[in-house]
Amino acid sequence: MSAAAEAAFFGAKVMIVDSDLRLGGQLIKQTHKFFGSAFERAGTRGFVISDMLLDELKGYGDRVETYTNCTALGYYKDDGVVSCMEGEENYFKVLPKKILVATGAQERLIPFPNNDLPGVYGAGAVQTLMNVYGVVPGKRILMVGAGNIGLIVSYQLLQAGVEVAAIVEAMPRIGGYWVHAAKVRRLGVPILLEHSIKEALGKDVVEGAIIQQISPGCGFIGEEIHVDCDVICMAVGLNPTCELLWQAGCEMKYIPQLCGHVAIRDRSMRTTNPNVWVAGDAAGIEEASSAMVEGRIAGLSMAHELGYVEDKEYREKSALYWERLNALRNGEASAKIREGIAQVLMESSGGMER
Amino acid sequence: MSKSEGLYNSGVLPPEMYEKHEPPKELWESKKNGLVFVECPQRIPCNPCHTGCPTGAIKEFADINDTPQIDYEKCTGCAMCVAKCPGLACFVADLTYGGDEEALLKLPYEMLPLPNEGEEVECLNREGKVVSKGKVLKVVEPWKDKTKVVHVVVPKSFVMEIRAIRVVRSR
Numbered sequence: 001m002s003a004a005a006e007a008a009f010f011g012a013k014v015m016i017v018d019s020d021l022r023l024g025g026q027l028i029k030q031t032h033k034f035f036g037s038a039f040e041r042a043g044t045r046g047f048v049i050s051d052m053l054l055d056e057l058k059g060y061g062d063r064v065e066t067y068t069n070c071t072a073l074g075y076y077k078d079d080g081v082v083s084c085m086e087g088e089e090n091y092f093k094v095l096p097k098k099i100l101v102a103t104g105a106q107e108r109l110i111p112f113p114n115n116d117l118p119g120v121y122g123a124g125a126v127q128t129l130m131n132v133y134g135v136v137p138g139k140r141i142l143m144v145g146a147g148n149i150g151l152i153v154s155y156q157l158l159q160a161g162v163e164v165a166a167i168v169e170a171m172p173r174i175g176g177y178w179v180h181a182a183k184v185r186r187l188g189v190p191i192l193l194e195h196s197i198k199e200a201l202g203k204d205v206v207e208g209a210i211i212q213q214i215s216p217g218c219g220f221i222g223e224e225i226h227v228d229c230d231v232i233c234m235a236v237g238l239n240p241t242c243e244l245l246w247q248a249g250c251e252m253k254y255i256p257q258l259c260g261h262v263a264i265r266d267r268s269m270r271t272t273n274p275n276v277w278v279a280g281d282a283a284g285i286e287e288a289s290s291a292m293v294e295g296r297i298a299g300l301s302m303a304h305e306l307g308y309v310e311d312k313e314y315r316e317k318s319a320l321y322w323e324r325l326n327a328l329r330n331g332e333a334s335a336k337i338r339e340g341i342a343q344v345l346m347e348s349s350g351g352m353e354r
Numbered sequence: 355m356s357k358s359e360g361l362y363n364s365g366v367l368p369p370e371m372y373e374k375h376e377p378p379k380e381l382w383e384s385k386k387n388g389l390v391f392v393e394c395p396q397r398i399p400c401n402p403c404h405t406g407c408p409t410g411a412i413k414e415f416a417d418i419n420d421t422p423q424i425d426y427e428k429c430t431g432c433a434m435c436v437a438k439c440p441g442l443a444c445f446v447a448d449l450t451y452g453g454d455e456e457a458l459l460k461l462p463y464e465m466l467p468l469p470n471e472g473e474e475v476e477c478l479n480r481e482g483k484v485v486s487k488g489k490v491l492k493v494v495e496p497w498k499d500k501t502k503v504v505h506v507v508v509p510k511s512f513v514m515e516i517r518a519i520r521v522v523r524s525r
Contacts, residue, residue, distance in 0.1 A: 179441025181365025188482025
């Protein structure tokens with residue numbers, strides 16, 4: 001949405017294809033206030049940011065065309081055609097001049113006995129149920145993972161009146177922001193560091209879980225602990241969704257710090273396929289604030305490539321966005337991101353200093 | 355992992371870090387309406403506490419990742435930051451409120467049900483343990499954005515312990 005708004009601002013015609021029923025991605029589930037600076041609308045709740053972006057897009061009228069419940073199925077490298085499926089009936093093909101892949105991420109799961117029982121959810125599903133559809137997933141939750149998603153979803157569960165039995169975190173410290181952890185701790189939720197789930201209990205549905213301490217070598221040690229719960233919520237990380245990038249022949253690299261395979265890109269977010277850009281979690285798992293700035297950079301660059309932006313304005317605006325992006329990535333929680341980005345950023349592919 | 359590390363690494367400020375986060379004692383004891391303290395020890399990219407501060411008491415950030423720096427002389431205890439902070443890490447304590455025994459805490463609150471004015475509530479420490487009862491003076495919504503600030507009268511000795519309240523009603 002950020003990229004579309006940016007490109008449309010300069011006069012480019014944009015077609016947005018999204019598999020969800022409405023635009024907004026993960027923002028529509030984010031009921032907490034965002035971090036960052038005023039530029040990234042810090043202090044504003046995520047779903048409100050989504051509404052603001054929608055309004056911005058509406059302001060461009062016919063220049064932005066939106067297809068929801070529509071999946072980009074494939075990219076055909078030979079002629080650059082993208083095939084799409086809208087709903088279950090309408091199959092069509094598009095030939096865009098430039099493509100941005102902002103497909104986000106997919107949740108990881110970890111293996112343990114009975115992890116296929118009903119009641120074992122990904123954190124994304126819990127957020128969708130609660131915050132999009134107003135359905136509580138259960139009565140008492142065990143949260144697996146104390147990254148920002150695990151911490152924030154725990155807080156949202158408490159707000160919805162659901163009990164959070166505990167958060168288990170395999171590492172010796174929380175992975176998310178300290179203040180997010182403090183918010184749930186003071187409401188009585190224990191965070192068990194160096195602990196993980198060993199087994200889900202129950203015959204037809206989740207009726208409990210066994211958790212246990214883990215050693216630095218990742219073996220289970222100490223006493224098994226029985227947790228009474230009817231939902232086990234997995235918040236153990238994300239992988240970039242990158243199938244379209246592989247299809248487009250983009251040079252890919254496995255970067256553990258960015259949580260999976262990501263496309264090599266230049267500072268304009270352009271990949272090694274000159275017609276394909278990437279932004280957001282699809283370019284490496286990071287905060288939503290950074291994703292939105294990356295989108296702006298990509299949208300700006302695509303509009304520039306299509307001749308809608310003067311070189312001087314392009315350079316100036318791009319420098320401004322990079323300043324903001326670097327500021328967002330400068331904290332102690334972003335050390336990994338900085339290491340990862342350093343490994344995938346290539347010299348300009350020609351788009352920058354023309 | 356030491357006990358203090360275990361606390362900090364799971365999101366609880368350990369006692370030896372209290373002092374660093376407390377306002378200067380003399381000013382604090384005499385400042386009507388209270389002073390802010392911000393329990394935000396980690397460098398993260400965030401500055402709404404500064405941009406939302408009407409008096410400039412929370413200083414401008416040189417780097418957005420800096421932790422908040424406070425000019426206590428300028429703080430009026432207005433608690434706008436309490437409601438603004440996305441991490442709910444700002445708190446105000448008015449030590450002038452209730453003589454030797456009591457003090458007034460202004461705490462962020464985003465739960466249901468809302469406490470009523472005059473209602474007795476449970477006061478929780480940083481680990482969610484009930485440490486005392488408190489009496490709600492008022493509930494305000496400074497930014498009209500659903501984050502409330504609860505003014506609660508608590509025993510003075512628990513000012514550096516209590517960080518949340520819980521409404522308890524028998525059905």
